[in-house]
Amino acid sequence: xxxxxxxxxxxxxxxxxxxxxxxxxxxxxxxxxxxxxxxxxxxxxxxxxxxxxxxxxxxxxxxxxxxxxxxxxxxxxxxxxxxxxxxxxxxxxxxxxxxxxxxxxxxxxxxxxxxxxxxxxx
Amino acid sequence: xxxxxxxxxxxxxxxxxxxxxxxxxxxxxxxxxxxxxxxxxxxxxxxxxxxxxxxxxxxxxxxxxxxxxxxxxxxxxxxxxxxxxxxxxxxxxxxxxxxxxxxxxxx
Numbered sequence: 624x625x626x627x628x629x630x631x632x633x634x635x636x637x638x639x640x641x642x643x644x645x646x647x648x649x650x651x652x653x654x655x656x657x658x659x660x661x662x663x664x665x666x667x668x669x670x671x672x673x674x675x676x677x678x679x680x681x682x683x684x685x686x687x688x689x690x691x692x693x694x695x696x697x698x699x700x701x702x703x704x705x706x707x708x709x710x711x712x713x714x715x716x717x718x719x720x721x722x723x724x725x726x727x728x729x730x731x732x733x734x735x736x737x738x739x740x741x742x743x744x745x
Numbered sequence: 746x747x748x749x750x751x752x753x754x755x756x757x758x759x760x761x762x763x764x765x766x767x768x769x770x771x772x773x774x775x776x777x778x779x780x781x782x783x784x785x786x787x788x789x790x791x792x793x794x795x796x797x798x799x800x801x802x803x804x805x806x807x808x809x810x811x812x813x814x815x816x817x818x819x820x821x822x823x824x825x826x827x828x829x830x831x832x833x834x835x836x837x838x839x840x841x842x843x844x845x846x847x848x849x850x851x852x
Contacts, residue, residue: 658841660789668781668789668832670841684840718788730836731779733791733800 625649625734627719632739639709639743645702645719645736653677653697656722658732659704661715661741671717672704676725687713709743716740747771747835751844759852764820766847768833773813777837780809780818783846784829792831793818825851 631643645657658673672693673682681693692705702719717739720732748771758764768778780793791800793809796816806821820827828851833844 667846668783668834668843670843673841682839723794729794730777730834730841731791731794731800732781732789732834735788735790737788 625721627721627734627736629717629719629736629739632717632741634742634744635709636745637710637743640705640707641709641741643704643706643717643719643739643741645704647700647702647721650721652695652700654725656725656727657695657702658720658722658730659693659702659717660720660732660735661713661717662738663712663715666715669715673722673727673730674702675727680727682727706741709741711743714741714743746840747774747838747842749833749835749842749844751831751833751847753847754845755848755850757850757852758823760823760825762823764823764827764849766818766831766833766849768811768816768818768844770814770816770835770837772837774835774837776812777835778809778811778816779834779836780807781832781834782827782829783832789832823849823851 626648628646659671674693690708694703720735723729723731750769776796778796781789783789830846830848
């Protein structure tokens with residue numbers, strides 16, 4: 624069974640930085656593209672960033688481009704999201720999710736992790 | 746960006762009812778449309794991929810149809826455990842976008 628476990632969420636001041644991790648198990652990690660999706664409190668789902676299985680291709684929402692960096696360590700079965708210049712509107716639960724294949728093509732998100740809460744506030 | 750508009754935003758139905766949720770894309774997305782279920786306090790779960798394909802292990806009372814810009818998600822006979830918010834998601838173009846969600850309640 625594939626399991627994804629996020630960590631790293633915290634309370635951070637505006638302008639600060641944070642790194643989220645997503646540890647994967649039950650799969651050959653490098654065979655799958657991965658993505659981050661966030662959900663502000665009481666709101667809907669917003670796609671944040673994605674990365675191919677090899678890590679060679681990355682994709683970002685305009686709202687985070689230039690501030691967030693998605694990466695992965697396939698030797699450690701771990702996905703990362705480095706977040707900088709954080710703003711109040713980045714406050715959300717951040718989920719990692721697996722795609723169907725290694726390429727950024729069949730964007731069926733399954734499964735998702737349980738999420739980690741990032742709060743940006745002074 | 747492709748806008749996804751779900752209707753209704755909320756819905757109250759009785760156990761055993763047929764429930765229909767629609768999702769309209771602002772441009773042609775072929776069949777690149779998925780449906781997710783999010784129960785309170787939990788992560789979303791994929792139910793339907795590519796408009797009409799049932800994910801493995803998902804009960805057959807769930808179904809999807811449509812192509813182009815107009816899509817439908819149906820629960821043939823509502824069960825108490827189906828209480829959740831349902832989202833459509835397109836992946837024809839980046840950025841991936843979701844509908845605003847349909848909150849389903851039991852009457």
